[in-house]
Amino acid sequence: MDRRVFNLSRRNLIAAAAGSFVIPVAAQGFPSRAIRIVVPYPAGGTTDILARLIGPKLQEALGQTVIVENKAGAATNLGAEFVARAPADGHTILLGTNVTFSVNPHLYRGLSFNAQRDFTPLVPIALTQTVLLVHPSVRAHSVRDLIALAKEQPGKLSYGSYGSGSLAHLAAAQFATMAGIEMNHVPYKGSAPAMTDLIGGHIQLMFDNIVTALPNAKAGSVRALAVSGARRSLAAPELPTVAESALKGYEVAGWFGFAAPAATSSVVAERISEEINKILALKEIRDRIIASGAEPMIYSPQEFVRFIQSDYLRAGELVRVSGAKAE
Structure with missing residues (x-):
């Protein structure tokens, strides 16, 4: 720099x-x-x-x-x-x-x-942080579960984002790199259409803004696994960080x-x-x-x-x- x-x-x-x-x-x-x-x-x-x-x-x-x-x-x-x-x-x-x-x-x-x-x-x-969300049908109740599933099915899982270079995209790409897994990126024009497809099961996961992620998780439409920051969120202290769950050093905020x-x-x-x-x-x-x-x-x-x-x-x-x- x-x-x-x-x-x-x-x-x-x-x-x-x-x-x-x-x-x-x-x-x-x-x-x-x-x-x-x-x-x-x-x-x-x-x-x-x-x-x-x-x-x-x-x-x-x-x-x-x-x-x-x-x-x-x-x-x-x-x-x-x-x-x-x-x-x-x-x-x-x-x-x-x-x-x-x-x-x-x-x-x-x-x-x-x-x-x-x-x-x-x-x-x-x-x-602000993002939340790692999966569709309820995905056989993963933790970050470790998700990584194991992705390794069993390389290239089968798709994640959504609200555009190339968005925080959601960067968070998922870094996650895949650190976990050593292969996933497909599906960019959308905004968080709302990506969330709609996640709820509908058209994609399997995404990192979404905490403001929209938590209400959908509480409603049972999606499952929240972790937050992307260096420490737990004040808005959802029950959710672990990705770093403490499986990938030490992971941080995207x-x-x-x-x-x-x-x-x-x-x-x-x-x-x-x-x-x-x-x-x-x-x-x-x-x-x-x-x-x-x-x-x-x-x-x-x-x-x-x-x-x-x-x-x-x-x-x-x-x-x-x-x-x-x-x-």
């Missing part, structure tokens, strides 16, 4: 901490008008829900109107490009995901913006985080980050994030920079293993 990634943000933060950074005039009057949170997904999804959860509290903290604006399209690239090209004054920020900052740079060539260099990371807000245009003053970036972290510390906010199927994350901007760098490298390996191509 290019070692210049995020150097601008780090230099500004270090200089500010040392007291040697001269505060720009624009930063002294921040915020001076409404703030836009750009969500690169359609309204109603988890990213949109989280933005509208944080927005009103951020409005109270900053004393200016906060508007959530959905700019969906091109696998989050449309909204990300819009923010990357926006004035770097803190009044337009992006609520992106691991897809935006970690996965897409490995999938898409020739983008008009660079996800690593054209943003100043602010803070992450939540981590998504996340949501705020970023501003690259040249944003460190003073403004720190102000926004500090206020968002205060909001995330509120019990009512934490409870609602957990209820959405995600888990709160409170990092400093510096920690977030390091987190993205690490996740970018991890995502590159996942994309390579999966053979995912931009659709």
